[in-house]
Amino acid sequence: MLKIENLHVKLEDEEKQILKGVNLEVGAGQVHAIMGPNGSGKSTLSYVLSGREGYEVTDGEAHLGDVDLLDIEPEERAAAGLFLAFQYPVEIPGVGNMTFLRTAVNAQRKARGEEEMSAAEFLKVVRAKAKTLKIDADMLKRPVNVGFSGGEKKRNEILQMAMLEPKMCILDETDSGLDVDAMKLVSEGVNALRSEGRSFLVITHYQRLLDHIKPDVVHIMANGRIIKSGGPELALEVEQNGYADILAEVS
Amino acid sequence: MSAVAETMNVTDERLAGLTLPAGGWSDVARKDALSRVQMMGLPSRRDEYWKYTRPDTLTQAVAVPAALFHNDEAALFDDVERLKIVFVDGVFDADASDDLSLEGVSIEHLATVDADIHWARDIYGVLETNGQKPVERPLAALNTAFATDGVLIHVTGAASRPINMIYLHNSETSDVMLHNVIKLDAGASLTVLETGPAAARLNMVTEVEVADTAAFHHIRAQGRDHERRAATHIFARLGTESVFKSFTLTANGVMTRNECVLELTGDDAKATVGGACVGDGDFHHDDTVFITHDAENCESRQVFKKVLRNGATGVFQGKILVKAGAQKTDGYQISQSLLLDGDSQFLAKPELEIYADDVICSHGSTSGAIDETALFYLQSRGISKPVATDLLTLSFLAEAVDEIEDETLREQINERMASWLERRRG
Ligand SMILES: Nc1ncnc2c1ncn2[C@@H]1O[C@H](COP(=O)(O)OP(=O)(O)OP(=O)(O)O)[C@@H](O)[C@H]1O
Ligand SMILES: [Mg+2]
Numbered sequence: 274m275l276k277i278e279n280l281h282v283k284l285e286d287e288e289k290q291i292l293k294g295v296n297l298e299v300g301a302g303q304v305h306a307i308m309g310p311n312g313s314g315k316s317t318l319s320y321v322l323s324g325r326e327g328y329e330v331t332d333g334e335a336h337l338g339d340v341d342l343l344d345i346e347p348e349e350r351a352a353a354g355l356f357l358a359f360q361y362p363v364e365i366p367g368v369g370n371m372t373f374l375r376t377a378v379n380a381q382r383k384a385r386g387e388e389e390m391s392a393a394e395f396l397k398v399v400r401a402k403a404k405t406l407k408i409d410a411d412m413l414k415r416p417v418n419v420g421f422s423g424g425e426k427k428r429n430e431i432l433q434m435a436m437l438e439p440k441m442c443i444l445d446e447t448d449s450g451l452d453v454d455a456m457k458l459v460s461e462g463v464n465a466l467r468s469e470g471r472s473f474l475v476i477t478h479y480q481r482l483l484d485h486i487k488p489d490v491v492h493i494m495a496n497g498r499i500i501k502s503g504g505p506e507l508a509l510e511v512e513q514n515g516y517a518d519i520l521a522e523v524s
Numbered sequence: 525m526s527a528v529a530e531t532m533n534v535t536d537e538r539l540a541g542l543t544l545p546a547g548g549w550s551d552v553a554r555k556d557a558l559s560r561v562q563m564m565g566l567p568s569r570r571d572e573y574w575k576y577t578r579p580d581t582l583t584q585a586v587a588v589p590a591a592l593f594h595n596d597e598a599a600l601f602d603d604v605e606r607l608k609i610v611f612v613d614g615v616f617d618a619d620a621s622d623d624l625s626l627e628g629v630s631i632e633h634l635a636t637v638d639a640d641i642h643w644a645r646d647i648y649g650v651l652e653t654n655g656q657k658p659v660e661r662p663l664a665a666l667n668t669a670f671a672t673d674g675v676l677i678h679v680t681g682a683a684s685r686p687i688n689m690i691y692l693h694n695s696e697t698s699d700v701m702l703h704n705v706i707k708l709d710a711g712a713s714l715t716v717l718e719t720g721p722a723a724a725r726l727n728m729v730t731e732v733e734v735a736d737t738a739a740f741h742h743i744r745a746q747g748r749d750h751e752r753r754a755a756t757h758i759f760a761r762l763g764t765e766s767v768f769k770s771f772t773l774t775a776n777g778v779m780t781r782n783e784c785v786l787e788l789t790g791d792d793a794k795a796t797v798g799g800a801c802v803g804d805g806d807f808h809h810d811d812t813v814f815i816t817h818d819a820e821n822c823e824s825r826q827v828f829k830k831v832l833r834n835g836a837t838g839v840f841q842g843k844i845l846v847k848a849g850a851q852k853t854d855g856y857q858i859s860q861s862l863l864l865d866g867d868s869q870f871l872a873k874p875e876l877e878i879y880a881d882d883v884i885c886s887h888g889s890t891s892g893a894i895d896e897t898a899l900f901y902l903q904s905r906g907i908s909k910p911v912a913t914d915l916l917t918l919s920f921l922a923e924a925v926d927e928i929e930d931e932t933l934r935e936q937i938n939e940r941m942a943s944w945l946e947r948r949r950g
Pocket of ligand 2: 360
């Protein structure tokens with residue numbers, strides 16, 4: 274599904290190398306988790322994959338299926354099936370959540386040559402999905418993320434994901450800022466989307482989330498590289514001992 | 525040539541080409557206005573009040589011609605239940621207009637009234653003269669003297685539908701002065717819609733007397749002819765607990781100067797003046813506002829938003845004057861521009877002058893580019909960059925458009941702006 278090879282990334286305006294050769298392959302239907310110390314490059318990886326400006330790829334490749342991700346615009350990557358749930362969802366005053374969602378859904382459908390969703394159908398689907406995420410009608414009417422609490426913003430990300438039905442979902446610290454109940458809600462939302470044709474890359478600092486969303490593989494990222502990969506037990510090890518042992522082991 | 529001599533030269537040349545219309549009841553006001561223009565002289569580049577806007581094409585003897593603009597877009601407010609009054613290049617078109625009768629409202633047009641006594645005599649040129657202090661507005665006095673037509677509206681009750689002045693532009697060389705007088709009696713209410721460019725060059729004055737507890741709503745769309753020029757003035761006086769709300773939408777137009785001069789003279793009055801403008805290329809748009817608070821517990825809001833690209837220029841000069849004794853004044857002023865490229869510019873001069881001690885006044889002026897983070901967020905959801913840019917542009921303008929109280933009219937403005945942006949995407 275997602276294949277990243279030898280990815281090197283530096284900041285566009287600065288001589289600062291952030292990713293120093295990332296290799297990662299997520300198979301169809303799999304859930305992979307990435308853990309790692311602050312500043313190790315996890316968010317950068319997710320941004321570079323989704324096409325944010327400000328970064329320069331100096332080497333390496335990334336493919337989603339047979340689509341060369343690094344060559345195309347962010348919206349084309351989205352239409353190809355990539356979705357990033359932001360670590361810090363963006364507030365957009367003046368743009369209604371509903372307008373935003375419908376524009377996004379239909380833009381992607383159009384890009385894929387599919388028929389657009391009618392207003393009535395869209396409303397029905399979005400209401401149903403919002404309900405399972407306990408997002409009330411009022412939040413749907415408000416401008417995108419404006420005045421939403423931290424947890425509400427994260428639930429809104431999952432709602433977008435549910436509406437857009439991507440193939441490859443990257444969740445960047447979706448668990449941070451969530452209370453225990455919201456964490457369950459979001460995990461259920463994610464688990465409901467799990468299917469053979471859909472993969473997840475879950476970036477997190479805490480084992481807790483992985484209790485709900487069971488990963489097939491756990492990677493540890495440090496200093497711009499994946500330094501260790503293993504099964505779910507790797508997350509437990511991090512939770513108990515921190516990163517010191519793992520960092521010592523590889524250096 | 526000295527500055528004064530130059531100004532007088534321009535003024536003389538302009539006046540030489542004009543003749544005072546015989547106006548019956550308005551004769552006195554017209555003659556007075558003419559002598560005031562002669563005293564003041566027309567604006568020149570050296571005037572502080574015209575620092576950011578070159579007045580020459582607005583003052584010169586002969587107007588620069590403006591090509592006519594055609595497209596297949598339905599006229600704005602076409603499906604709104606309204607009373608239409610049509611002017612073609614400044615000339616009243618009876619056939620295209622509706623019957624000028626509306627319950628609780630008397631409607632006439634200036635050119636046909638030559639009686640010696642008329643209610644409008646107490647307002648025509650009076651509010652304009654009032655508004656010449658402390659800053660001179662010679663183009664408005666010129667208009668009072670020479671306006672050839674306009675609408676006289678006297679509202680005694682709640683008008684059942686909006687009055688829509690439709691100003692068509694059919695001659696490339698038309699040079700037009702229109703003067704409207706609107707009087708709302710105590711408790712009356714009216715919505716006035718104004719649409720269209722009116723002429724190659726327009727000089728427009730609207731005087732509005734809003735009596736106690738009356739409510740006046742005004743929505744104007746200035747027409748999309750690229751080469752048209754306009755200098756407009758609104759002078760309004762607000763009584764106790766009255767409401768005045770004016771919104772202007774401007775797209776295109778090589779030169780626009782919109783002045784709005786409001787005086788809050790009765791306690792608890794509320795005034796809002798706002799505008800949204802989108803300019804591309806050869807476009808200069810100036811909003812100049814002067815609001816005087818002369819009563820207690822009044823509220824005024826100025827909300828102006830400009831989207832500029834390809835070298836367009838936006839200007840905002842906004843002043844709130846709070847007189848001694850105008851306690852509990854709440855004055856709000858915001859003027860912002862969204863610069864879509866590095867060539868465009870926004871010049872702002874917000875001013876507060878306050879002589880009362882118990883007031884809240886805030887003003888802010890900003891100029892910025894599209895928020896890259898928001899743009900990326902939208903793109904990452906599959907929305908193309910041009911569409912995302914338009915969404916953010918509309919959201920930027922929304923704060924001004926939201927000042928329109930009537931939801932249907934507000935939505936029409938929003939839809940129109942969205943369709944303009946969509947058209948340019950091709
Ligand atoms: N646009 C930028 N400008 C400057 N430095 C940047 C930029 N983007 C990333 N960095 C730097 O690159 C490094 C990696 O950042 P990144 O956000 O990817 O880390 P992270 O692994 O997601 O951290 P966290 O766990 O705290 O979210 C950090 O040192 C960060 O300061
Ligand atoms: Mg991060």
